[in-house]
Amino acid sequence: MKYLVTGGAGYIGSIVATMLIEEGHEVVVLDDCSTGAAERVPAGAELVRRPVQAAAEVLDATFNGVLHFAGLIAAGESMQKPDIYWEANTAGTFALLDAMREAEVKTLVFSSTAAVYGDPTEIPVREDAAKAPTSTYGATKLSSDMAIQSAVTAYGLAAVSLRYFNVVGAYKDRSGIWHGENHSPETHIIPIALEVAAGKRERMVLFGEDYPTEDGTCIRDYIHVADLADAHLLALRAAEAGEHKIYNLGNGNGFSNREVVETVKRVTGVDFPVTVEGRRSGDPAELVASSEKAERELGWKPSRDSLDRMVADAWEYYRHAHA
Numbered sequence: 001m002k003y004l005v006t007g008g009a010g011y012i013g014s015i016v017a018t019m020l021i022e023e024g025h026e027v028v029v030l031d032d033c034s035t036g037a038a039e040r041v042p043a044g045a046e047l048v049r050r051p052v053q054a055a056a057e058v059l060d061a062t063f064n065g066v067l068h069f070a071g072l073i074a075a076g077e078s079m080q081k082p083d084i085y086w087e088a089n090t091a092g093t094f095a096l097l098d099a100m101r102e103a104e105v106k107t108l109v110f111s112s113t114a115a116v117y118g119d120p121t122e123i124p125v126r127e128d129a130a131k132a133p134t135s136t137y138g139a140t141k142l143s144s145d146m147a148i149q150s151a152v153t154a155y156g157l158a159a160v161s162l163r164y165f166n167v168v169g170a171y172k173d174r175s176g177i178w179h180g181e182n183h184s185p186e187t188h189i190i191p192i193a194l195e196v197a198a199g200k201r202e203r204m205v206l207f208g209e210d211y212p213t214e215d216g217t218c219i220r221d222y223i224h225v226a227d228l229a230d231a232h233l234l235a236l237r238a239a240e241a242g243e244h245k246i247y248n249l250g251n252g253n254g255f256s257n258r259e260v261v262e263t264v265k266r267v268t269g270v271d272f273p274v275t276v277e278g279r280r281s282g283d284p285a286e287l288v289a290s291s292e293k294a295e296r297e298l299g300w301k302p303s304r305d306s307l308d309r310m311v312a313d314a315w316e317y318y319r320h321a322h323a
Contacts, residue, residue, distance in 0.1 A: 002026040002062055003236075004105075006096065007069030008037030008045065011181045012111065012164075015171045016067060016229045018042040022174055023233070030058055031070065040179065050090040054097035065107030065236060067094060074187045079281045084115045089140035089145070096173075097151045108148065112161040114221075114248065116142040119284035123254070124221075126290045127163070127246050134284055142209050149244045158239035164277035165221035165230055165289045167251035169310040170317030173301060180317030181225075190222075190256060190311060193264040194318045196272045204272060208279035211286075217257035219286040221250035224304035224313070234298040245299065245305045250289025251305035260307070267311045 003020055007013040008029030014036070020027050029043040030052060041047045048058050052070040072078065074301070078085040093110075100108065115138030116131050117250040123246050133139045151157045168190045170180030181191050196204045209216040238245060255263075265271055294300045304310065 001064040002028070002053070003043075003057060004028050004030055004063055004066045005069065006030045006055065006066065006258060007036065007111070009033050009038055009040050009047065009073065010069055012043065012167060012228060013067070013069035014040040015179050015225055016069070017045050018171065018173050018179060019229050019233060021045055027253060028063075029056060033075065033275050035072070037182070041200040053095040054288050055096045056102060057184060059099045059103040059105055061104055063103065063105045065109070065239070066096065066100060066105060067109045067111075067232060067236070068093065069111040071111070072139065073135045075135040075283065076187070076280045077323070078135050078140070081138040085136050085140050089137070090143045093144040093147055097147060100128065100157070101151070101155055104155065106241060107236065107239045108157060108159045109239065109278045110144065110148055110159065110233055111164045112145055112246075113138060113141045113162050114165045114287050114289065116145065116163060117287070120287070122198045123286055124252055124290035125248060127248055127293055128131055135281070149219050150245040152242060156242045157243045157244075158241045160235040161233060161244065161246045162231055162250045163246065164228060165223055165248070165287055167225050168222050169224040169226065169313040172225045174227040178317040178320045180321065182321060189260055190264065190314055191318070194259055194268070197264060197268040197270040198318065198322065202273070204261055204274040205272060206261070206276045207278045207283065210279070210307070211254055213285055215256050215258045218283055219256050219288065221252065221254055221288040222304060222307060222310055223250050224310050227285045227302040227304050231294065231298065231300045234300050238298055245297070246291045247294040248291055249294060249300075250291055251302045252289060252291060253305065254286060255307055263311050267308060267315055275317070
C-alpha cells in the first residue's frame with residue numbers, strides 16, 4: 001500500500017511513518033519542517049518539503065490513503081496566536097480534503113485531540129461527551145472533525161478520527177534507532193522536566209495549583225507513543241466508506257502534574273527545583289480517557305501503560321538524542 005503522511009517529520013507522524021515502512025508500505029511524507037525535522041523522516045520514505053496546503057501537488061490515484069498529522073499543537077500558544085492555528089489546522093485540513101476528493105483518495109486517518117471536549121463534566125471521557133473546547137487549538141481540531149464528517153457524507157470518504165490524550169515516550173525501531181519527542185520550543189511537561197533533569201533548564205514550572213484536584217494541579221491521561229502508533233495502523237484497516245469513526249485513545253489513568261514531576265525525578269535519579277505560576281488560559285482541570293470503544297471495535301489496548309515506562313523510554317531517547 002502507498003500512504004501520504006502529512007506532518008511525518010514530527011514526533012508522532014514520524015513514528016507512524018516508521019512503522020508503516022517496517023510493515024512494507026510505501027510512504028510519502030508531506031511536511032514543511034517548520035516544527036518537525038527532516039532527519040526524523042524514516043529511511044525509505046520520500047519527503048516532500050511543503051505545507052499540507054500543497055497536498056494537491058502530491059496526491060494522485062496511486063495513493064491508498066492519508067494519515068493527517070500536520071498542524072500546530074500548543075493549547076496555550078493557540079490562545080495568543082489564534083490566526084496561525086486556524087490557518088495551519090483548519091484551513092490545512094480543508095485543503096487536504098479538497099486534494100483527496102480531486103485525486104479520489106478515499107481513506108483518511110486524522111490526528112485529533114481530547115482538547116475538543118474542553119473541561120468535561122464526566123470522567124473518564126467518552127466519545128459522546130459534549131464538545132466544548134476551551135482553547136483555540138481544540139476548536140480548530142473540532143472544526144476539522146466536522147469538515148471530515150461533511151466529506152464522509154458528501155463524497156463517501158472512509159475516515160477515522162483518533163482523539164489523543166497526552167502522548168509521551170519513545171519508539172525504538174527494528175534497526176535500534178530511537179525516535180522521540182523533540183519540539184522547539186518544547187511545550188509538553190515530560191520533555192520539559194527531562195530537560196530540567198539534564199541541566200538544560202534551571203527549574204521546572206507548573207502552571208496552577210488551585211485546580212479542583214487532590215493536589216491542586218491538572219490531571220492528565222498519558223499514552224505511550226508506540227501504543228498510539230499501533231492504533232493508527234489498526235484505524236487504517238478499520239476505515240469504511242461512508243463512515244466517520246471516532247475513538248478516544250488513552251490508558252484510562254489520570255496523573256497530576258505533580259505526580260508526573262515526581263516520576264521524572266524518580267526515573268532520572270535527579271532532584272530538581274519546581275516552582276508554580278498561575279494557570280494557563282485554556283487548560284481544563286482533568287482529562288482522562290475512556291478507550292473502551294477503541295478496544296471493542298479496533299481491538300486496541302495500550303500495552304505500555306505504566307507512567308514509569310513512558311518516562312523511562314522518553315529519557316532513553318533524550319540521552320541518545322543529546323549524547
